[in-house]
Structure formats: structure tokens, C-alpha cells
Amino acid sequence: MVELTFPICGRRTALAGLAAAGLAGCSGARGVLAPPKRFVATRGMRFVRGGGWYRYTGANAWYLAWLGSDTKYGDRARLRRELDRLQSIGVGNVRLLAGAEESPVKNSIKPGFETQDGTLNRSLLTGLDVAMAELGKRGMTAVLYLTNNWEWSGGMMSRLYWETGRYKDMNDPADPWPAFPDAASAFYANRDAVERFFRSVRMLVGRTNTVTGTAYKDDPALMAWQLANEPRPGVSPEVMQAILPDYYRWIDDSAALIRSLDPNHLVSLGMEGTIATDGDVEIVARAHRNIDYLTAHIWPLNWGWVDGKDLAGTWAAGAAKVRDYIDRHVKLAATLGKPLVFEEFGFPRDGELYDPAATTQFRQRFYRMIYAAAEASRAAGGPVQGTNFWAWNGEARAQHPDHRFRDGETQYMGDPPHEPQGWYGNFDSDDAVIAIVRQHAQTFATA
Template identity: 75%
Template sequence: MNRRNLLQAAATTALAAASGTLTGKALAASPATPSAKPSSDAFIRAEGSRFVRHGQTYRYTGANIWYLAWLGTDGSYGDRGRLGRELDRLKAMGVTNVRVLAGAEESPVKDSIKPGFLREDGSLNQDLLTGLDYAMAELGKRSMTAVLYLTNNWEWSGGMMSLLYYATGKYINNNDPAHPWPAFPDYGSAFYSNPEAVKRNFAYVRMLVSRTNSVTGVRYAEDPTLMSWQLCNEPRPGVTPSLMKKVLPSYYKWIADSAALIRSLDPNHMVSLGMEGTIATGFREDIVLRAHRGIDYMTAHIWPLNWSWVDGKDLAGTWDAGKAKVEAYLAQHERLAKTLGKPLVFEEFGFPRDGELYDPSVPTTFRERYYRLIYAAAEASLAAGGPVQGTNFWAWNGEARAQHGDHHFRDGDTRYMGDPPHEPQGWYGNFDSDTGMIEVISTHAKAFASPEARG
């Protein structure tokens, strides 16, 4: 047996043990005594084009804060005090939902966060899993909810490229001059049809969905703090049209099989996909509709700078054209959600600071204008009885500041920001000193809150 086969065998054994299918060491420290099981109406569900909880409409203003599990660890890279402060800040702003990374695969893939939850040999980072437990407990104390995404299409948390590497021993890096765009997403789309890579993914999902929180003693499957299990951050069926056509059958199958696996273990929580929308499908609406057929609600991610709809160095000169494209994209996805008869969440939206600079001293003139644009679309949908039920801005940096003058993240850094390790630190994240941004978010939160939240 060669080294890779040995690693795969070890991975299967380790993940099976963590899932409870083998006898072995407990996954985490002895849990606290669990409280009584919540009633079924404590869980958020999709009913038609709205979310419902406790028999009432549930809407939210949310944030992306991927790094909560890292802060939640009781170790060298954790900071539980900061975790509590950040959640308190968000809560004070009216943010009641956070989208959190709950699966990260360690590998040689460049710019991926370390440590991760899952290692190549199949072992699990118990400290990081306990960190996620702690974060969920703190969210529950504040009556906040979480969307947990289980892997990533992109490199910054290892993701599908790392799972493919575990299975084949091969990978490529994003933004590698030897493999120009769209080589990375095209190559990574082989994940969906690779049995070993999918098996590793499903083993991790099975472990986490079946997990009992070591802090609260409550099974994740029975915790109303969890709003939704999310299959992936921005899963794409490749980019090149000819390749996409070949990938689509395995892409659809992976979505259906993933959702079925989760529901077999957890009948209480919604399942979401984490898709960007038509930008991920070459603007093919049929793929978006088909991909969401067995999914509880639809998501849209909107990135005008990344998609070259605006010029970061000339925001004033390119704003009007970019604004028109954003408005069209939002309207398109609201129409698609109506076709599906399901809720829609504007789940990621980000914009640079003025001049595309990174320091918190730089104004956020155009970012404030952009957030107001997104929030106005959500509020207009609400007024018209439309499907938009949630908004999650990208992202929250809070009290963190870049550790290096070049604003680049380096392995070993622990001042985590909403800007992931492959991006300039301060590019899209909002700091606790961004009073203008905080006011924009807070104003929307008051306007968009569920009726019971408004009193």
C-alpha cells in the first residue's frame, strides 16, 4: 500500500470514528448537561417565499464573519474575549444572523487558512471543533442564529481543491500565472465526479451534522441557534461552457446527495446551497433553477468590483454603470426566487473603501452608497411582499487591524478579519471604527426586522 492509500485508509477510519460509526475516543470534551429539547416551531423554516419561526415571519439583517470558530478556540490562535465583544457589537447594530465557516481543509493549496478542521490524513482538529461549539453557544446566548457552510469552492479555506488533492495527489493554485483564469475553478470542478473526494466531503458533513456541542450539550441537529446547513461557499460547475456541460450531471447529483445526507441526519434545519447566482453559471438561469430544486431557499452574492462592474480607483466615474448592473442582478434573482416560490437572501455583498485602499482611516463614501443600494432593494421587496428575507454583508472586521504594513495575511497571524487570508486585510471588511457603515447597517436592521423583533 502506497503513502496515499495509507492516508486514505487513515482518513476513512478517523472520520468514521468521529462520526460515531466506530468505537473510539470521544470527539470532544464531556458535554454539559443538555437542556430540554426545543419545540419544532423553534427552528427556522421556509414556508413559501418567507422564513417562519414560532409561527411568525422571520427576517434578518446579517453579517459574514467566517472566523468565529478560530476565535472560539481556547488556544494560541483563539480569543474568546474578542469573540464576545464582536458579537455584542453586531447585536447592538441589529445584526441577528451570522454566516460562519464550519469546514476548512488543510493542504498545500496556496493562501489557505491554517489550521483547518480537516487534515489530509483524515484527522480532525478537535480544538477548532470545540471553537465552533463555543461560538454557537455564544450566539445562542444572544438569541442570534447562524448559517454554517461546510466547504468552499475557493482556496482560502482549502475547499474542494484540497479534497480533490486528498483523492488524487494533484492540485493547482488560484491566480497562478502558469494556470490563468479560469483554470482553477475548471480544474476544481472535477471534485463533483471524484468518488473519493466526495466520500471525504460526506464523511466530514456526517460527522458535524451528527455532533453534540461540547459546551452546551445540545446536538447540532437539535439546536435552534442553527438556521441552515450550507453545502458550500459559492459552488460552481466550472466556468468554461464546454466543460460546464460535462460537469453539470455530477454537480446536480452532489447537491441532491448532500442535501439528502443532511436531512437523513437532521430533519429540523434548512439546507442551503451557498450559490452566487447566475454569475456562477455563465448567466444561465436554468442552472440556477435546477440547482435549487431540492434546496430550501435561494442565495445571491453581488461583487461589482470583483466582476469588473466598477473600477476601484475610479469609483466616482464608474458608479452609475456599476449601479445599473447591480440593480439588474438583484431584480433578476428576485424574479428567479419568485419562480421557485422560495425565500431569497442577499448573502454576500461587498464594496471597497474609497480609492480601493485598506486602512480604516480611509473614508467609505461609496461603500455606504452601495450598502444602501442593496438594503433598498431588500426593503422594496419587503414592501411589495416579495421573497427577500435576509441580508448578510461581507464582512465584519471589528476590532482587528492588519498586522503588517502591506496589509497581507501571513501564516500564523491571529488578528482575523472578514477579509480572508488570500485578500488584502481591510479590502471589504467593516471595522468597529466605521461609524458611517455602522449607521447604514443599523438603519436597515430597524427597517427590515421581523414584526415581533420590532415589538
């Protein structure tokens, strides 16, 4: 391998240049050029692969390992159909879940990859192998996230429960927001929980695919290992300040561990951006010091920027906040000299309805806004290198009039089981949205 090391700027130096967003000379992580035609690497603000510029249109589909398993909850034929659909519209990258922890935490998915007694779900691991093999057949790449800040896949709260016997539930009336994320942030300081996480990392990063016979570290279908989905250092200011040293240590140690096991692939954090730090850009910059690229997640409804029942009346103000959020992260990535991916972005159907028959006029506007920003960055030589919409529902349909998932059901959607099925995900019948994705894929690849 040829390794390119970029200069490391101090935090004060790096952040002082935000107004001069075009300067890309500062980088806190190594840039690695992999052997031609194999691995995705970074060169300054670009992804490269096989000697050329690598940029992509992507999707989120957390459930692919479940479909790939040879069990009652698996459906390998559907897995292949969904990947064929995504490929046909120009999606070249999929972000999927590769770690889920079973526990009493409300909404933690079952089955998961691991249980409290250390039992690994071999069928689900094989399902991940199948998903990776199918992605590789199609020339697609994957981002695999290893745990979750939130409860729906068990995540950090479950790992804390395994070690302490205590947990909180998200949206518990007795413990209102932000009790859950504040409590979950104790994970970073719990050495037993972190060490057990490291054991799971060693297991997966060191795994050999049982379908292809290729070690994960040698698989060109893997773009990046991602530490977690939306890892936050708590929410309350006092909690955040107390936990930051442990948060940074967990990020740096996790990244170093992965690189020691796999020198070929990128390491990502999976952070939402400044929404996770109460607007503090310096925390985001420090968190990515040893991370290969930045991510931004954009959720106008969840963050209260729009009203799902009055999208027409709240769109303009919400759109302005979205543009500001995008600009802020483009400038930060440019200052740090690293690629940026709009890794999650979601918007409800009109009227915040869930049925596939509901229209998507405002979702279409939102997608166009995100894609236009990515295309403008690309045209200007900026840092945006990828987009992953949330999420792909494909052929799945809600099984009940209340659009709620029941334990034991297998119609997995991009909307996780704890959310209304059809809230943010795109169905295979969403022709207007699909057309926008397809057009962006063509433009982003050639602009």
C-alpha cells in the same frame, strides 16, 4: 413536526413565468414548519419561526470558530465582544465557516478542521461549539458552510488533492483564469472525494455541542447547513456542460444526507447566482430543486463592474448592473416560490484603500442600494428575507503596512487571509456604514 409540501413545477414551467414574478406557487424543495419558537423553516417565499415571520439583517464572519478555540490562535473574549457589537447594531444572523481543509494549495488556511490523513482539529471543532453557544445566548442564528469552492480555506481543490495528489493554485501565472475553478469542479465527479466530504458532513451534522450539551440537529441557534461557499460547476462552457450532471448529483445527495441526519434545519447551497452559470437561469433553478432557499452574492469590483481606483467614474454603470442582477434573482426566487437572501455583498473603501481611516462614501451608497432592494421586496411581499454584508472585521487591524496577513497571525478579519486586510470588511470604527446597517435592521424588522 408539521411538514408542508409545496407543488413541484417542471423546469420549463417554472422558468416560463419569470415575467410574472409575483407568482409564488412553484417550489422544488419541501417547506417545513418546525415546532414553535425553535427552528427557522420556510413557508412559500418566507422564513418562519415560532409561528411568525422570520427575516434578518446579517453579517459574514468566517473566523468565529478560530476565535472560539482554546489555543494560541483563539480569543474567546474577542469572540464575545464582536458578537455583542453585531447584536447592538441589529445583526441577528452570522454566516461562518465550519469546514476547512489543510493542503499545499496556496493560501489554504492553517489550521483547518481536517488534514489529508483524516486528523480532525478537535480544538477548532470546540471553537465552533463555543461560537454556536455564544450566538445562542444572544438569540442569534448561524449559517454554517461546510466547504469552499475557493482556495482560501482549502476547499474542493484540497479534497481533490487528497485523493489524486494533484492540484492547481488560484491566480497561478502558468494557469490563468479560469484554470482553477475549472479544475476544482472535478471534485463533483470524484466519488472518493465526494464520499470523504460526506463523512465530514456526517461527523459535523451528527455532532453534539461540547459546551451546551445540545446536538447540532436540535440547536435553534442554527438556521441552515450550507453545502459550500460559492460552489460553481466550472467556468468554461465546455467544462460546465460536462460536469453539470455530477454537480446536480452532489447537491441532491448532499441535501438528502443532511436531511436524513437533521430534519429540523434548512439546507442551503451557497451559490452566487447566475454569475456562476454564465447567466444561465435554468442551471440556478435546477441546482435549487432540493434546496430550501436561494442566495445571491454581489461583487461589483471583483466582477469588473466598477474600477476601484475610479469609483466616481464607474459607479453609475456598475450600479445599473447591480440593480439588474438583483431584479433577476428576485424574479427567479418569486417564480420558484422560495425565499432569497442577499448573502454576500461587498464594496471597497474609497480609492480601494484598506486602512480604517479611508472613507467609505461609495460603500455606503452600495449598502443603501442593497438594503433598499430588500426593503422594497419585503414591502411588496416579495422573496427577500435576509441580508448578510461581507464582512465584519470588528476590532482587528492589519499588522503590516502592506495590509497582508502572515501565517501564524491571529488578527482574523472578515477579509480572508489571502486578501488585503481591510479590503471589504467593516471595522468597529466604520460609524457611517454601521449606522446604515443599524437603520436597515430596524426598518427590515418592522416595515
